[in-house]
Amino acid sequence: MAGSTGWTEPATAGHAAAGDAQRRGSGQSTAYALAFTRTPGFQTPSEFLENPSQSSRLTAPFRKHVRPKKQHEIRRLGELVKKLSDLTGCTQVVDVGSGQGHLSRFMSLGLGLMVKSIEGDQRLVERAQRLDQELLQTLEKEEKRNPKVVQTGPRHPPHHVVRWVDPTTLCEELLLPLETSPQSRARLLLTGLHACGDLSVALLRHFCCCPEVVALASVGCCYMKLSDPGGYPLSQWVAGLPGYELPYRLREGACHALEEYAERLQKAGPSLRTHCYRAALETVIRCAQPELRRPGVQGIPRVHELKIEEYVQRGLQGGGPPPPLPLNVAALRAHQAQENRVVAFFSLALLLAPLVETLILLDRLLYLQEQGFHAELLPIFSPELSPRNLVLVATKGPLGEAFSLLETEDN
Structure with a gap:
C-alpha cells in the first residue's frame, strides 16, 4: 500500500481481499472485495495452542495481569515497533494513551526500547507504575535464581506522564526527549494501541507536523468518537468523494467484532x-x-x-x-x-462494518501519502482475538521491501 497516489494501492488491497472472497464463494463477495484484507500473514494464533490463557511467545512475568487478547496485542505490536525503531534509527518510543502500561512495559523491559508513556487518567498511571515495580522485582528474582541469565545493561522502565493529548493542538510533552545528546537530535516513534477516537488522529498530526517524529505505528479504535468535522475525513481524496459522510451508526458498527x-x-x-x-x-x-x-x-x-x-x-x-x-x-x-x-x-449491518473501517483507514493512509510520507496498513493481530487488527505504519523516509518484514513473526 505504500506509494504516493491514492488510486493504485487501495485497488491492490481490494484485489487481495477479492481473492479471499472468491474462495469463500458466498454472497459476501462484494463486501470482502471492497474491504482491506484483515487476514494476517501468520497462523492463527499458534501461541495459545498449549494454553488458551497464556501466550507461549511471552515469558511468565510479562503475562501477569494481562488477558490473552492483550498478551497477543502487546507482543505483536511491540515486536513491530522494535523492528520499525531499528529500521528508522529512533532513539525513543512514545506510547500515547498507554492505559495501565502493558505495551510500554513490554517494549521497555522486554525489548530494551526507551519508552515514554502518556496517559490522561491519573489512576491508570499510578497502576502502571505499581506494575512496573512489580515486574522489575520479579525479573531481579529470576536473575538471582538463574545466574545464566545475563542482563546486558541497566533496565529502563517506562517514563510515565499524566497528560491529556488534545487532537487539535501539538503536545510539547509528547515531543520532549527523555535523553538528549549534543551530537544528535531525538528521533521519535509514536505508537498507540487502540488509541480511541480523535487520539489516533492526534498521532497522525504530530507525525506530519513534527520533524522529531520519524515513524508511526497506530492501531485505531472507537471510530464513533471521531470529531465531525476534524477527525474524518482527513484526506483530500476522500473529502472529494460524493457521499463520503459516515453517520454515527455506521462508525459505531465498524467497531464490532465480525469474526x-x-x-x-x-x-x-x-x-x-x-x-x-x-x-x-x-x-x-x-x-x-x-x-x-x-x-x-x-x-x-x-x-x-x-x-x-x-x-x-x-x-x-x-x-x-x-x-x-x-x-x-x-x-x-x-x-x-x-x-x-x-x-x-x-448481521447485515455487521457485513458493512469492514467497508466502513476500510474507508476510515484509507482516509488516514491517503492523508499521509498526500503529504509525501510513506505509509502502509498491515493486519498484525489475529482478528478472532483482536477485531481492530490493522496497524497504520508510516515513515518519513522510504523503507522499500522492509515494510513487508514488519508484520512477520519473530522466531
Whole structure:
C-alpha cells in the first residue's frame, strides 16, 4: 500500500481481499472485495495452542495481569515497533494513551526500547507504575535464581506522564526527549494501541507536523468518537468523494467484532438474544425520555438467562431514566418475538462494518501519502482475538521491501 497516489494501492488491497472472497464463494463477495484484507500473514494464533490463557511467545512475568487478547496485542505490536525503531534509527518510543502500561512495559523491559508513556487518567498511571515495580522485582528474582541469565545493561522502565493529548493542538510533552545528546537530535516513534477516537488522529498530526517524529505505528479504535468535522475525513481524496459522510451508526458498527459474531451465528445459541433485548430496552428508554440519545447502559452478565422484563429493569437501573411503572410486559414480549429479524438486521449491518473501517483507514493512509510520507496498513493481530487488527505504519523516509518484514513473526 505504500506509494504516493491514492488510486493504485487501495485497488491492490481490494484485489487481495477479492481473492479471499472468491474462495469463500458466498454472497459476501462484494463486501470482502471492497474491504482491506484483515487476514494476517501468520497462523492463527499458534501461541495459545498449549494454553488458551497464556501466550507461549511471552515469558511468565510479562503475562501477569494481562488477558490473552492483550498478551497477543502487546507482543505483536511491540515486536513491530522494535523492528520499525531499528529500521528508522529512533532513539525513543512514545506510547500515547498507554492505559495501565502493558505495551510500554513490554517494549521497555522486554525489548530494551526507551519508552515514554502518556496517559490522561491519573489512576491508570499510578497502576502502571505499581506494575512496573512489580515486574522489575520479579525479573531481579529470576536473575538471582538463574545466574545464566545475563542482563546486558541497566533496565529502563517506562517514563510515565499524566497528560491529556488534545487532537487539535501539538503536545510539547509528547515531543520532549527523555535523553538528549549534543551530537544528535531525538528521533521519535509514536505508537498507540487502540488509541480511541480523535487520539489516533492526534498521532497522525504530530507525525506530519513534527520533524522529531520519524515513524508511526497506530492501531485505531472507537471510530464513533471521531470529531465531525476534524477527525474524518482527513484526506483530500476522500473529502472529494460524493457521499463520503459516515453517520454515527455506521462508525459505531465498524467497531464490532465480525469474526466473533460469525462464530456465534454458526452456533445459533441463545446469546444472540442480546441484540433483541437491547433493542427493546432502547425503545423503553426513548418512550420515557425522547430527547435522550445513545444512553450509556452498563453491561449485564448472562443476558440470555434473563426474562426480557428482568433485563429491561436491570438496564434502566444501570444508567437509563427511571422505568415507567409498571413495564408493559406484553409489549416487551412482542419485541422478543422479533428476535430473528433483529439478528438479521444486525448481521447485515455487521457485513458493512469492514467497508466502513476500510474507508476510515484509507482516509488516514491517503492523508499521509498526500503529504509525501510513506505509509502502509498491515493486519498484525489475529482478528478472532483482536477485531481492530490493522496497524497504520508510516515513515518519513522510504523503507522499500522492509515494510513487508514488519508484520512477520519473530522466531
